[in-house]
Amino acid sequence: MQQRLEDWLSRLEKPYLPILPSSAAALRRLAGPEGNNLGVRDLHPVIARDPALSMNILRAANGHKHRHLDAQTTTPDQALLMLGQSRAMELAKGWPVLDSALSASAAEKYRVALANAYHTARQAEHWAERRKDILPGEVYAAALARYAGEFALRADPEGQALMETMDELRKRAGIRRREAEYVTLGFAAMDLAMGLNEAWRIPTLMMEYVLPENIMSRRTLGIRLGLELTSIGEYGWETTAMERLLEVLATYLATDTESAAETIPPISRQAAEEHPLQNPPTWLPLTRRQPQPEAPERTRGMCLMPRHDVFQRLIDELEQDNLDRIRNELELRHERVDTYAPLLTLAARAVHHGLGMNRTIFFRINKNADTLRPYLALGAETDPILLTTALPAEGQWLMNHLPPDRKPARVTAGKPSPLRHKLKALGGDLFQADDYLIQAVRGPKGLVGVLFADRLGNECAMDDGAREAFHRVCVALEEALGNQ
Structure with a gap:
């Protein structure tokens, strides 16, 4: 296999x-x-x-x-x-037809993937229309492209076996989809989608970067919100995740949260009608705005195994200033690639993919050098919390709370500290994680940003090896920034 x-x-x-x-x-x-x-x-x-x-x-x-x-x-x-x-x-005429190409059980799971993709894409397209987008069909197609990896895996015999394992893991253990993908596949289905879309030359509008300075004007935000909506829809309307999403959606549509919420049910009903399934779609609660029994938010994080070969390859590229591969990849995927993007991407992937962190986020200093905002996120790409999280950078408060030896601070729920208290007060829910590492990253002209990585769940505690490897990434990143 x-x-x-x-x-x-x-x-x-x-x-x-x-x-x-x-x-x-x-x-x-x-x-x-x-x-x-x-x-x-x-x-x-x-x-x-x-x-x-x-x-x-x-x-x-x-x-x-x-x-x-x-x-x-x-x-x-x-x-x-x-x-x-x-x-x-x-x-x-030469393309495979679902019912003859797959077994009945595999075909139904493929239909579920199609229904989820359609729901995501139609929501994103509808929001684009409300924003007077000149080509909402482009947003629709780009949203579908995010599902290319899952489509291809569920249509392939070997892929079906792995996806069935992933489905069972999620069902029995209540594990987040992305973590379950890493456990069963060794990579995220979204990464496979990116590769397939490049091979198929399908434009995706996909951005790996949060780009907070203008995210509210970007068409890709609708895709991000559509993906998150489909993911959390099964838990209904009265959840913290939905509250966050509606706040961002309201800003995106220049309206209030209730009006933003009212844009969702008609599209969800249409998606459910046009893609009938043997079992109701997980996002069925979105088809009605009325109060109804809510499903418990049962998903949790899962320990991701470190992948030493992946870490070594990425850290070697960063330490040796070998940026051709990553720069070429980013130029294919993104409409613009700034000077630091290849370096920050290598560092974030080394931590997330290589060290097995659940979420890895690089907070970048803004032009006024007074605020740190999420710039690059892995493991939390569609979470609206990123769009509302900011850390003030004035007054050196953060530097004063970080270790004097310029190594990462380990922040845990079991060990209250002034840094944890301050981060929760200023940065909000993102810093409620039980166990995370955070370290400042400096360049020739001063602070460039802060690298954050966490592990979710009591059994996923950090160890000294992870902390040292995280520090190695930050040191390599600083040296590479100095060479630019």
Whole structure:
């Protein structure tokens, strides 16, 4: 069975995704005499309600080179125009159809993934429309692209076995999805999605960076909120997580929280109707705004195993100033890459992927040097709490509370300290974690930011080895910053 992310990418990048039987039937019908007078507008409903078909169409269009077009096709409708109706339907004949490609049980789990993706994408698209986005379909397609890794795994025999293990782990132990993915796959399905989207040349609008200085104006925030909404929907409306999400959504839509909440149920109902499942979708509580029994928030963090080979590769690149690989990767994925981005990315990945931390966040100093805000987050990418968390940097209070030897401070719930009290007071819920490390990172001109990493759960305590490795990353990062 495949082990490394690179192996899975090699295995999964060639097959097309299975499309819904209803889509295949509709395309066959439209390929006949009744489709002679139809155009893109008539095909739009068929493509739009099938995430796999949407992605296949985009992939096919972007895989064809056109002399007169250098830019990527970013929406399914654009892709259909580029390919031409007859060419698109001819290609679709060769794509696998769900019910014949997978077993009944595997097909149902694949349908669940499609329903979740559709729910996320439609919410994000709807919010984009309310914000007068000039191309909301681009947001829709980019949101679907976040699920490419899960689609491909659930369509692959070996991938199905691992995903079944992950599903069982989440069901029995109540573990967060991302941690369960790391335990069963060795990587996040989102990382696989990023790789597949690059191979398929599907534009994603995906940003690994929080970029708080202008996040409220970014189209990607709608995707982030849609992903989080689908994830927490099963717990209903009366949760802390939902409260945070609605506060951010209200700001994003320039309205109040109640009005923001009212945008959700109609889209959730539509998604549930267009993607019927054997069991109700987990986000079913979102289809109604009325009070109803809420499911307990049962998910918890799980210890992630350190991956020494991954850590060594990433720290070597950082210490040896070998940045070509990471810079090329970021330039493919992001609309802009600033000078420090490759270094900060290597450092954060070394801590999160290599040391097995649940959440790794780099807080970057702003231009006025008075506030630290989340810039890069791994393990908490869709959590709205990041968008409202800030640490004041004036007065040297943070430096005065950190160890004088410039090593990381270990902050634990069982050992109250002035630093923990101050961070909770200023930074809010993010710093309620039971056990975390935090260290200042300096560059040639002073403080660049602060690196934070935590482990969730009583059995996931830090040890001296993790603290020393975390410190090594920070030292390597400071030296690399000095070389820029």
